[in-house]
Amino acid sequence: MELDFILSKEEKGPSGKTELIYDLAIIGGGPAGMTAAVYAARKKINTLLISKDLGGQVLWTTEVENYMGYQYIxxxxxxxxxxxxxxxxxxxxxxxxxxxxxxxxEKFFSRNSDGEIS
Structure with missing residues (x-):
């Protein structure tokens, strides 16, 4: 997957395929990543959220105490x-x-855990 942060538009890539270019790419889908994505989207920023899962480490937490709005969850x-x-x-x-x-x-690109470059 190619990450490009220049403009929010579609353009032809080297392969001739149309590629979407994002204003913002957020890597990580834990609480901070999801919050950042929501704030960006509210400001009309074309956003891509990339993560192995949504929820992050909190998914493995049995109890969260004193989180604003919740005594326990x-x-x-x-x-x-x-x-x-x-x-x-x-x-x-x-x-x-x-x-x-x-x-x-020339542009940003990513390397995933399999070593693939995109």
Missing amino acids: EGRQLMDKFKEQVRHFPIDQEIGEEIEKLDKG
Whole structure:
């Protein structure tokens, strides 16, 4: 997957295929990544959220205490509420992707956990 942050538009790539260029790519779908994606989308920023899963480490947390608005909530329940809010906004998502490295040449590109460059 090619990550390009210049303009929010479609353009022909080297292969002749149309590629979507994003204003913002957020790597990581934990609470911070999902929150950043929602704030960006509310500002009409063309956003791509890339993560191996939505929820991150909180998915494995049995209890979250004193999170604003909740005295107690299970991690999975809290992340379900985050996911519900993310769904209300036009945020493109690539879930199941693990980005291990970002390189900058003429454009940014990513290298996933299989070593594939896109």
